[in-house]
Amino acid sequence: MDLTHLTIHDLIDLLRKKEINSQDIVKSYLKRISETESDLNSFISVFEDYAIKRAKQVDDTIIRMKTISDLAGIPCSIKDNIMVEGFKTTCASKMMKDFIAPYDATVSKKLKEDGAIIIGKNNMDEFAMGSSNETSYFNSTKNPVDKSRVPGGSSGGSAASVASRQVLFSIASSTGGSVRQPASYCGVVGLKPTYGLISRYGLVSFASSLDQIGIITKNVEDCAIVLNSVSGNDKFDSTSINREKENYREYLIDNIKGMKIGIPREYFGSEVDERIREKVLEEIMFLERLGANIDEISLPTTEYALSAYYIISLVEASSNLGRFDGIRYGYRSDNYSSIEDLIIKNRSEGFGEEVKKRILIGNYFLSSSNYEKYYEKACKIRTLLKNEYENIFRKYDVLITPTTINLPFKLGSKESNGEYGHILDKLTTPANLVGIPAMTIPCGKIDNLPIGMQIMSNRLNEKAIFKIAYAYEKNKVC
Amino acid sequence: MSYKTLIGLEIHVELNTNTKIFCGCSTEFGKEPNTQVCPVCLGLPGSLPIINEKVIEYGIKAGLALNCKIANKVNMDRKNYFYQDLVKGFQTTQYYNPLCENGYLNIENEGSNKKIRIKRIHIEEDTGKSIYDKERNILLDYNRCGVPLIEIVTEPDINSSKELSIFLENLKQIIEYIEVSDCKMEEGSLRCDVNINIVDENNNIKTEIVELKNLNSFKNAIRAVEYEESRHIELLKYKKIGSKETRRWDESENKTLAMRSKEDALDYRYFPEPDIVNVLLNEDMISDIEKSLPELPHDKKIRFIDKYELSEYDVEILIADKKIANFFEETLNYTKEAKQVANWITGDMLRRLNDSKIKIDNIKFESKDLGELINYISNGDINNSTAKDIFRRMFEQGERPKVIIEDLGLKQINDDKELRLIVKEILSQNQDAVNEYKQGKDKVLGFLVGQIMKATKGKANPKKINNILLEMVSKA
Numbered sequence: 002m003d004l005t006h007l008t009i010h011d012l013i014d015l016l017r018k019k020e021i022n023s024q025d026i027v028k029s030y031l032k033r034i035s036e037t038e039s040d041l042n043s044f045i046s047v048f049e050d051y052a053i054k055r056a057k058q059v060d061d062t063i064i065r066m067k068t069i070s071d072l073a074g075i076p077c078s079i080k081d082n083i084m085v086e087g088f089k090t091t092c093a094s095k096m097m098k099d100f101i102a103p104y105d106a107t108v109s110k111k112l113k114e115d116g117a118i119i120i121g122k123n124n125m126d127e128f129a130m131g132s133s134n135e136t137s138y139f140n141s142t143k144n145p146v147d148k149s150r151v152p153g154g155s156s157g158g159s160a161a162s163v164a165s166r167q168v169l170f171s172i173a174s175s176t177g178g179s180v181r182q183p184a185s186y187c188g189v190v191g192l193k194p195t196y197g198l199i200s201r202y203g204l205v206s207f208a209s210s211l212d213q214i215g216i217i218t219k220n221v222e223d224c225a226i227v228l229n230s231v232s233g234n235d236k237f238d239s240t241s242i243n244r245e246k247e248n249y250r251e252y253l254i255d256n257i258k259g260m261k262i263g264i265p266r267e268y269f270g271s272e273v274d275e276r277i278r279e280k281v282l283e284e285i286m287f288l289e290r291l292g293a294n295i296d297e298i299s300l301p302t303t304e305y306a307l308s309a310y311y312i313i314s315l316v317e318a319s320s321n322l323g324r325f326d327g328i329r330y331g332y333r334s335d336n337y338s339s340i341e342d343l344i345i346k347n348r349s350e351g352f353g354e355e356v357k358k359r360i361l362i363g364n365y366f367l368s369s370s371n372y373e374k375y376y377e378k379a380c381k382i383r384t385l386l387k388n389e390y391e392n393i394f395r396k397y398d399v400l401i402t403p404t405t406i407n408l409p410f411k412l413g414s415k416e417s418n419g420e421y422g423h424i425l426d427k428l429t430t431p432a433n434l435v436g437i438p439a440m441t442i443p444c445g446k447i448d449n450l451p452i453g454m455q456i457m458s459n460r461l462n463e464k465a466i467f468k469i470a471y472a473y474e475k476n477k478v479c
Numbered sequence: 480m481s482y483k484t485l486i487g488l489e490i491h492v493e494l495n496t497n498t499k500i501f502c503g504c505s506t507e508f509g510k511e512p513n514t515q516v517c518p519v520c521l522g523l524p525g526s527l528p529i530i531n532e533k534v535i536e537y538g539i540k541a542g543l544a545l546n547c548k549i550a551n552k553v554n555m556d557r558k559n560y561f562y563q564d565l566v567k568g569f570q571t572t573q574y575y576n577p578l579c580e581n582g583y584l585n586i587e588n589e590g591s592n593k594k595i596r597i598k599r600i601h602i603e604e605d606t607g608k609s610i611y612d613k614e615r616n617i618l619l620d621y622n623r624c625g626v627p628l629i630e631i632v633t634e635p636d637i638n639s640s641k642e643l644s645i646f647l648e649n650l651k652q653i654i655e656y657i658e659v660s661d662c663k664m665e666e667g668s669l670r671c672d673v674n675i676n677i678v679d680e681n682n683n684i685k686t687e688i689v690e691l692k693n694l695n696s697f698k699n700a701i702r703a704v705e706y707e708e709s710r711h712i713e714l715l716k717y718k719k720i721g722s723k724e725t726r727r728w729d730e731s732e733n734k735t736l737a738m739r740s741k742e743d744a745l746d747y748r749y750f751p752e753p754d755i756v757n758v759l760l761n762e763d764m765i766s767d768i769e770k771s772l773p774e775l776p777h778d779k780k781i782r783f784i785d786k787y788e789l790s791e792y793d794v795e796i797l798i799a800d801k802k803i804a805n806f807f808e809e810t811l812n813y814t815k816e817a818k819q820v821a822n823w824i825t826g827d828m829l830r831r832l833n834d835s836k837i838k839i840d841n842i843k844f845e846s847k848d849l850g851e852l853i854n855y856i857s858n859g860d861i862n863n864s865t866a867k868d869i870f871r872r873m874f875e876q877g878e879r880p881k882v883i884i885e886d887l888g889l890k891q892i893n894d895d896k897e898l899r900l901i902v903k904e905i906l907s908q909n910q911d912a913v914n915e916y917k918q919g920k921d922k923v924l925g926f927l928v929g930q931i932m933k934a935t936k937g938k939a940n941p942k943k944i945n946n947i948l949l950e951m952v953s954k955a
């Protein structure tokens with residue numbers, strides 16, 4: 002039996018029945034990685050010895066303890082901008098290529114406590130800036146569905162590693178759509194939960210007010226299992242939400258009769274590939290047949306979301322990346338004449354082009370002469386957007402849209418270019434700006450390339466998303 | 480010619496919380512470099528700040544003590560710039576909404592009152608420390624990173640070095656009273672930058688504002704201001720206004736030197752700190768802090784003069800240090816002689832504390848002991864010079880006055896019978912002196928008193944001795 006074809010739920014079942022042990026699982030996945038990695042490049046580092054050692058420990062614990070947690074012995078990967086103590090966290094940048102994390106991110110800690118086995122760190126766009134995984138200092142990841150195409154970005158490595166069965170799930174991050182877009186391109190499930198539901202402690206910040214840790218899995222149930230483990234209040238993150246933990250598996254209910262679904266017309270504009278538009282609308286009709294009520298609605302401020310996202314994310318990024326000066330850690334230049342010169346050279350030589358471009362633009366938006374013109378306006382749009390979405394969620398349980406405007410594109414094509422590239426985030430950024438949860442689930446293929454359907458809900462209403470997504474996944478005959 | 484000096488201050492006060500502003504690291508001063516650091520205060524990638532509520536409380540305390548209006552929420556901002564001891568590439572501070580605004584501090588100069596307006600007080604984190612070794616290498620100590628500060632900014636209401644000195648003393652006293660900082664300039668827990676310029680009031684020409692940095696003592700601040708005053712006046716005499724610049728005080732050269740011009744001022748690209756959620760401050764919390772404030776120096780001064788009928792001069796010495804003032808009032812639980820207590824504290828006690836460089840916290844005796852000592856004097860049990868000896872032993876050995884008196888048999892002799900016997904004995908031993916007295920030489924009385932005191936080791940009640948001696952010497 003090839004264990005890499007199973008789900009988290011299946012494996013835990015087998016572990017509980019003692020038909021397999023964690024070492025069997027980890028070894029199967031390490032083997033799968035060694036067979037596929039040279040084609041895919043979805044990892045920056047793989048912790049083979051550590052994973053086997055951890056699997057042994059987990060097996061010992063399973064023998065001692067009567068109960069097994071839902072992630073015990075389950076191999077996973079983590080995007081390389083999240084700290085795992087003792088291992089490199091490079092952010093796919095030359096700047097950080099030798100940086101060893103001195104502490105665990107809260108998610109890493111929670112996963113370890115639940116017995117999950119972190120098997121490696123995923124490739125990504127440098128400092129999570131990009132939509133194609135092509136800005137990585139460690140070369141691009143390939144889309145497992147079609148290796149001539151990009152896996153999406155910036156969590157392309159995470160999506161590719163789940164889609165190609167190298168791991169069972171991956172922990173990634175989303176600033177504007179970095180979990181949903183690659184998940185959609187690779188044909189897997191991607192969740193960006195409510196802002197503050199998963200602690201950001203240990204995630205290298207890109208844009209603090211937008212960043213959120215997300216989850217990529219093969220299916221909806223696995224996603225709920227992982228969310229159960231990594232969500233919850235964290236006293237190390239002041240933006241973390243303080244409320245009682247939920248059991249998301251309870252929301253995997255195959256009945257959506259009477260649920261209200263809004264179809265916002267701004268998400269179906271002319272920039273969306275017509276084939277994607279039609280396919281997603283077709284799948285929405287399917288949900289109607291399952292008993293949901295469908296209405297077309299309008300969220301007019303959405304048109305300005307991308308501009309606001311662009312300004313806020315670059316402003317925060319320009320400041321968050323200020324700490325990379327090569328003084329205490331990170332890339333350090335050899336020849337310099339003064340401390341100022343050293344900092345300038347470290348940053349000029351250590352950062353890639355896309356990152357430098359964004360820092361410069363961010364600083365431009367933030368300079369005292371431009372602050373009111375750009376940053377303040379962007380914040381106002383964000384407030385309008387929040388109010389608009391809050392109002393609509395008084396009437397609708399979820400909104401459904403396409404996840405991306407296009408199909409996974411070819412490596413090195415025009416979509417990879419930043420100038421054009423940022424429009425790719427158009428459908429995913431509003432959820433980050435508003436802080437609401439959003440999930441992408443695979444909803445079919447066009448020309449053999451996967452497409453995704455985005456389900457958004459109100460703040461902390463992950464429940465509604467899980468219900469819709471689960472019902473769709475359960476009933477759909479793809 | 481009539482010139483007016485305009486001085487505004489930016490004072491950084493290090494708060495004496497046990498832990499740093501955004502993490503749990505200790506703030507203790509003088510530890511081995513880079514031993515009091517964690518991912519958060521080092522600003523390591525992925526780390527996030529959690530605001531220390533004590534810092535907010537201390538900031539509000541300072542604001543209330545300086546008559547400020549307190550904000551209804553705390554929001555932090557980022558001040559972006561590059562420096563080797565700045566770990567995150569930005570300093571977390573308050574720019575758009577300071578915690579406290581629009582306060583004032585009244586100062587008294589030569590009998591007249593003056594209000595110095597406080598523009599704002601905000602909270603922020605300290606940065607690390609750069610140390611230059613002999614080879615001009617830069618060594619970095621990040622222990623100070625994240626130590627909480629408040630910055631107090633005044634309006635340019637100070638018009639002379641004298642007012643500056645009074646203001647700084649008063650401010651320091653208030654901060655010490657409310658116990659939010661130990662205000663040690665030598666450890667950098669109180670740092671002061673001065674903005675100064677001068678107006679020629681005849682033609683209303685102003686010099687450009689100069690910022691004075693690196694002022695590591697009040698004395699240097701005052702000397703730098705005096706130097707700048709004369710430099711600016713000199714400029715105005717030649718119809719010049721100088722340039723907007725930052726200058727530093729060079730102690731060895733006794734003058735200020737230009738550091739950098741304001742022309743190349745940095746754009747700090749301030750914006751709201753997205754990693755810290757706003758903390759809402761409600762009225763109840765603020766009024767609770769207000770209730771917890773101690774009596775401030777000015778109120779204490781008025782009360783002491785009123786209640787204890789002491790001179791302004793004495794009271795100022797007593798209240799200069801809150802702990803001394805408290806010791807004074809504690810002593811009054813044991814004796815009613817307020818004036819005596821004030822005299823002993825401002826006299827012998829403070830002199831001995833200064834001479835031996837001991838802090839009042841470490842004094843060996845208690846207020847109860849001083850009260851007892853004063854009662855012995857007023858009851859006539861001991862005289863003043865004996866009391867001074869007893870006090871010395873209290874101070875040095877921490878013994879109780881009662882024990883010292885019994886131990887040395889120092890109790891004053893007040894018994895008439897006993898005194899008469901002593902006088903009789905002395906007179907018989909000094910027949911020559913008695914004869915001289917009888918011949919009209921009054922001076923020998925002093926000699927006889929001295930002999931009596933010597934014989935009694937100073938224990939004889941001097942008043943009684945005088946009367947008895949006068950009466951007996953003529954009969955002898």
Ligand SMILES: [Zn+2]
Pocket residue numbers: 499502503504515516517518519520521625
């Ligand atoms: Zn710390």
